[in-house]
Amino acid sequence: MAASSCRGVRSILWKYGSCGKNFCVSRSKTVPQLPVRHICVSSALWKKNLAAAGPQKFTLEFINKQVEEFEIGKRHLANMMGEDPETFTQEDIDRSIAYLFPSGLFEKRARPVMKHPEEIFPKQTAVQWDAEGRPFHFLFYTGQQSYYSLLHDVYEKILAMERHQDNMRNKGLFTSETKQILLTGSRWLLKEEIEEYLVENISDHDYMRMIQLMEKLLSMPYCSLEEEFILKFRKQLEVQSSKHEIPALQYDPQGVTFSVADGRRKTAKASITLRDSGSGNITINGRNYLHYFPLLQDREQLMFPLHFVGMLGRFDVEGSVEGSGHSAQAGALRLAISRALLSFVSEGEVEKMRQAGLLTADPRIKERKKPGQEGARKKFTWKKR
Template identity: 65%
Template sequence: MLQSVRHSDMAASSRAVMKSFLRRCGQCWSLISALPAENTVLRLNYVIPVRMVSVSKSTGFRQRNPPSGQQKFTLEFVKKQIEEFNLSKRHLANIMGEDPENFTQEDIDRSIVYLFPSALFEKKARPIMKHPDLIFPRQRAVQWDPDGRPFHYLFYTGKQSYYSLMHDTFAKVLEVERYQDRLLLKGLFSQEVKPISLAGGRWLSKDEFEEFLVETISDQDYTYFLQLIGRLSSLPYSSLEKEFILSFHKQLDVQASKQLGQPLEFDQDGVAFSSAQGRRKTAEATVVLRDISSGKITINSVDYLKYFPSLQDRLQLMFPLQFVGRLGRHALECTVTGGGHSAQAGALRLAIARALLSYVSESEKESMRQAGLLTSDPRLKERKKPGQAGARRKFTWKKR
């Protein structure tokens, strides 16, 4: 008896809650009449639970927080978007009177600019028509079934690819260490075996690593991975996992092969000369290096001692000549624009070093490359941030 009373109270309260909720929706008030009466609910309480009462889409009732994320970027959704994009591209090509089969993304952008001129709309207000692969985030595959259940056991960590890779990498470390221990027990461990040579290369950057994982990770997670893959590559018998290690390592091109000296040219007097250009920040420099032992150096038709009053800037200018032992053996005619004195000195240093390639041997070119004389400085002035005094400087904070 007590159990039936409890069920009747729960049913009555459920109906009251449903009435108060539907009363707030003007379009859904008609649904109240569709609900069964209290006595009907009491009779059907043991057969059909009250929570199973559903509302059709035709009534206009919608969920307050519809599920998003999982159903948004499924393979079926992206496939449908690609079909619509291809159809729209053909229509746009027909409007512009061009061949739909050879209608590229550049043609699409040009057509949008033509159909929506800047005099009528702002550039930011123009529509965007790009391939869905460039708009929707890329993913390896669907990671959940139609019911929303994830396939991978690490799905709810938020970084399933990262943690799976860390687990596999650590397993490879243990496997190589066990192999080395077995060789030690049998007396077959060789001290002449060396780890994999990773010279002339670098590990994948954080952005490249995120693109590989199709996930976003923190700097700390990226550091942990570098430490673990570095531990694996430092083992004596790491060559067992050479293919796995090199998949996260990029080989850099030798810059000496790119820095080929230009062939010497001759002026009207038969004097050999070479020219080169250099940049540093916003400064651009051009240098003509003549094979005359006068040692005269002019910058924008001004002697370099007057142009650069600072000793540090003059040292930057003369360092390439001093490095190859050619001080006083050449005459330099320099032209520089933009930037300040420090940037101009850096641009001239790079241009002089490149011009010297026409006079030095291959071994000296390699020495210059290793010394960093042939590498441009990519650093730029960091911009000021809003809400603070400078690029990194903050305003003084006072609690009171």
């Protein structure tokens, strides 16, 4: 019995003695001896907190080191390919990597790449608190400080514009016919573009709130005072009509101007010659279009481009077409006629034709039949037995 008691006391002393860093014993004449535990953080808990902190933040030193290694690798790759390292562009790098490391993987993101670190590592916000843990920004605890800071700035500009408007009204100089911002050919930044600008993720509701606030700022009479700020959140649209090549006018021995263009739809290929100062005759493969296209719908396809620009009956049309069916041939001829008309119309009419869809090729083709099915989409009749 005494031996077991000694072993129990010895185990207790060993237990408290091994945890001397975490426990201390207080001695007092009136208070019994009680173990008091200090607050400490174990290494396992520290790792858990690091994992819960989110994705790893790449420091500036790390990015600079990666850029330095990229430049060294770029020079080595240029020397391997026999190129000048000073004029070795990113296109040359991609071509060299595809040559040295050929890959048959269909997923392009799984293929070997060598890109600049700024393209590989995502953008991230800088450290937002000081050494004592105090955040720099007063909107830090909203969780979206950049987004709410932007809304705060927009609303401040609205209030400032209202004050300016009141001052002009008090001076008797207010007028609603003020200079407006030219927004033709531009659009608001998309949600993904705003997220990239703010380096924050926002919801669809937050995006709509921001656009509504910007629209309110844009609708004010003196919005031109903040033109530079508003245009930061607008993106210019590419002029599509500049992509269309306008065929040059040609002259025959009699001095008559004509234009030649091609068109395609499905497997049909068409070629058109428009001769100016004609009588409106249309021949397809040496035959009158009334005999070549018995259906009224196909004839309307041919006449629509000429009718749209108001030049019906002005040209003699000579066309040749082959392949596919009558509907696809009519579509190919219509596209060829539209392209040939570009040489005879103004830039404004070219843009109207583009908006009407006359200059856009129809990319639709017949969908292939799928194995195990009756057709491209149709399934076999299901039978239970």
